[in-house]
Amino acid sequence: MPAPDSIISMQQVGKWYGQFQVLRGIDLEVARGERIVICGPSGSGKSTLIRCINRLEEHQQGRIVVEGIELTNDLRQIERIRRDVGMVFQHFNLFPHLTVLENLTLGPMWVLKQTRAQAEATAMQYLARVRIPDQASKYPGQLSGGQQQRVAIARSLCMQPKIMLFDEPTSALDPEMVKEVLDVMIGLAEESGMTMLCVTHEMGFARQVADRVIFMDRGEIVEQNTPDAFFDHPQHERTRLFLSQILH
Numbered sequence: 001m002p003a004p005d006s007i008i009s010m011q012q013v014g015k016w017y018g019q020f021q022v023l024r025g026i027d028l029e030v031a032r033g034e035r036i037v038i039c040g041p042s043g044s045g046k047s048t049l050i051r052c053i054n055r056l057e058e059h060q061q062g063r064i065v066v067e068g069i070e071l072t073n074d075l076r077q078i079e080r081i082r083r084d085v086g087m088v089f090q091h092f093n094l095f096p097h098l099t100v101l102e103n104l105t106l107g108p109m110w111v112l113k114q115t116r117a118q119a120e121a122t123a124m125q126y127l128a129r130v131r132i133p134d135q136a137s138k139y140p141g142q143l144s145g146g147q148q149q150r151v152a153i154a155r156s157l158c159m160q161p162k163i164m165l166f167d168e169p170t171s172a173l174d175p176e177m178v179k180e181v182l183d184v185m186i187g188l189a190e191e192s193g194m195t196m197l198c199v200t201h202e203m204g205f206a207r208q209v210a211d212r213v214i215f216m217d218r219g220e221i222v223e224q225n226t227p228d229a230f231f232d233h234p235q236h237e238r239t240r241l242f243l244s245q246i247l248h
């Protein structure tokens, strides 16, 4: 049974790509409003885990319950869950032939059935929140990578999600643009009370905003703890090895 205050519950989740088992017996309860950072070596299954939460990937074993709905092949339920769960990818996935404003209003108008005026008003609010209120009429190709990622964050927020998933949102950015995106995410974490799961190796971000850091290796959750305990007193040899590699 999911814990009563869980917004996401994963129980003994397993997934394979062909013969290769990418997730092994994942048990994870996420409380409403919790901020979680997931880290681990390349190929450990971090992206796959969060992609299972909005059914971009299908698990083959165990149970996943999001906002009280168990993930199955029921398309209406998948649609509902995707409305509740926003996702920001490493590559921004904006429509290049649409302006920033059009990228932001498309989902609210077509999926949430907002009027153009409503959708544009909300979009402008979120553009201000991600600190680019003056870029609405530009095309994505006219923006820097950091600005494009902030548009992608605003686009997700316009859909009024209850949960935000971030899949290495800064790893495709030039170093000088990482901070501007992290600052927006920190603001979101601190001001919105939104449930957030973030795959990232930005450990400063993890220390500042995460309630919990999860370390994955070879498809398993090896260790999880508060950021201070996780970074200062890692319990497992695999965690220590990983931290020694990324922190030096």
Ligand SMILES: Nc1ncnc2c1ncn2[C@@H]1O[C@H](COP(=O)(O)OP(=O)(O)OP(=O)(O)O)[C@@H](O)[C@H]1O
Pocket: 017, 022, 040, 041, 042, 043, 044, 045, 046, 047, 048, 049
């Ligand atoms: N669609 C797919 N088909 C086959 N194998 C896949 C697929 N997607 C991922 N994999 C493999 O599954 C493993 C886990 O991938 P995943 O992207 O979840 O790991 P990750 O921890 O997020 O890694 P990274 O930090 O490199 O993104 C990798 O070995 C990857 O090659």
